[in-house]
Amino acid sequence: MIKFDMENIDVFYGSEQALKNVSFSVEAHEITALIGPSGCGKSTLLKSLNRMNDLVESCRITGKITLDGESIYNLDVNHLRKRVGMVFQKPNPFPMSIFDNVAFGPRTHGIKSKRRLNDIVEKALRDAALWGEVSDRLGKSALGLSGGQQQRLCIARALAVEPEVLLMDEPTSALDPISTGKVEELAMELSKDYTIIIVTHNMQQAARISNKTTFFLLGEVIEHGTTEQVFSNPRNEKTEAYITGRFG
Amino acid sequence: MLRLLLLLAGGCVLFFVVKQLYTYLPEPVLRRLVRFWDKFFLSLTWLFAAVTVLALGFIIFHILSSGIPHLSPRLFAVNVTLGDVSMFPAIVSTVLMVVIVLAISVPLGMFTAVFLVEYMRTGSWFVTLIRSAAEILAGIPSIVYGLFGMMFFRVFLGLGFSILSGSLTMSIMMLPLIIRTTEEALKSVPDTYREGSFALGAGKLRTVFRIILPNAMPGIFAGVILAIGRVVGESAALIFTAGTILQIPSSLFDSARTLTVHMWRLSSYGQYVNETYATAVVLLLVVLSLNAVSGIIAKRFTKT
Ligand SMILES: Nc1ncnc2c1ncn2[C@@H]1O[C@H](COP(=O)(O)OP(=O)(O)O)[C@@H](O)[C@H]1O
Ligand SMILES: [Mg+2]
8 A cells, every 4th residue: 555655846045946846755664764875865855755844944845745645735734744753863852851751742733641541652652662761751851861761752752643644864873773773673573563664775774665766856856766675786887886885 | 621632642653754664673673572572462451351340349349348238138028118218129129120111112122123223124214214213212311211101101091100110211212222132133144044934934924033033132132131131220210200208019000119229218218328338239149140140041052
């Protein structure tokens, strides 16, 4: 089943074009990896999917993006962002308690009952593989956690609103190898229930965890296919050059 | 003029010559020279710091030593007649004035700033207009505010000499300060917090009230502290609007003098120099304790 479908997307920042005629689709319950050198428009694509680009004044988007067959521009933007969660490159927990961080989303969407919030927070933290480390200090500030824990907290925070899709923009680039491993495992675990689109600079990571891989260059999709095919038998020589590390 | 220029030019030349000479000096001498200059400038900064502290210390000492011996129950008498020296009514008026001014200017200024920073496009003509208006307002001498308040609140709106006229005038005067400090505080909240909130599906309003404002609080508090200090210290604008009658105001439409105005009145009589100093002691204590209290509140806010 197709979750996100993109057709002929062009994105401009002012007069500069960041994405050119991008078309591909994302299958539900799969991990799609976006790879490509810095500045090729991977983050721009992610931010177009949950309309975070609306916040950039100079940004203009044309083309068709649908979520479950419905144009994302016909959805209420806050509801869209509830359905399509996002984890940022740098962990950005709010300066409040661990509990309040995770509960922020559910509270935003109208859940007030203390009992339900407790349940949601616990489930989200378990799903993010963080519960064991923080269950005894939920009331403490989230800023006291390590970088890896903060990132998993941000994942828990995103999961707490029960999204359908999770966008992850280089979620492990600021983390140590052990935390990276945990987040990777987590992503694979989560893909049973969620659709995941992950931007990564790490080829091994893309190969390890993703089902599909999309290779970007200078704002264009050069190649999109199953991860196995893209990595073992790339159709485009630029793709091959990039994944074998000859540029990037 | 010419001589000054010559002196300046000479100084520059000397500087470069000396700098050139440095390169020819042997290593150990150079090192000792550098260490000397380090010490020299360190001593200089110490000296300047000491001068500042001494000046402040001297003023405080002068006020305390000339004022404390003259603190007497008469200065705090609750029942006063016109022309009396008791500062009790003035303290009440000052507190009342501060509360009203903050109640008006803080919400107004804060929401103006929120609107400018969070809702308007940066650099739109409207933002520029309001910002330059605030800047111009900030640069106007307080006596001009006094004249404006006199003409508008006191005469045109018919509020007369009253706490209300004074408070409204002071509120306008405080607006630029509150707007400016709140704007700075809002801008210091990292964009990643805003992104995080929006990405969870929170709207603008929720993001502003739950994420941005709580994090901007310490900065906003700093502005409020400054505003309180300015209201307590103001005299010129109030003489024309709140008036100089020494009484405990029974309503907002009563005229009343604040502590600073009271001091000015006392000192202008000529025979109350000692009482003036005693009043200054109280004013000093009020300002210092205000600072301490707001410091504690600000610290409590930053902790969470
Ligand atoms: N907010 C923005 N304003 C203007 N230009 C931007 C903005 N964000 C990204 N760009 C530009 O768009 C291009 C793609 O950037 P980005 O999507 O961040 O690439 P990637 O995530 O692949 O490194 C870059 O040239 C970048 O300079
Ligand atoms: Mg990026």
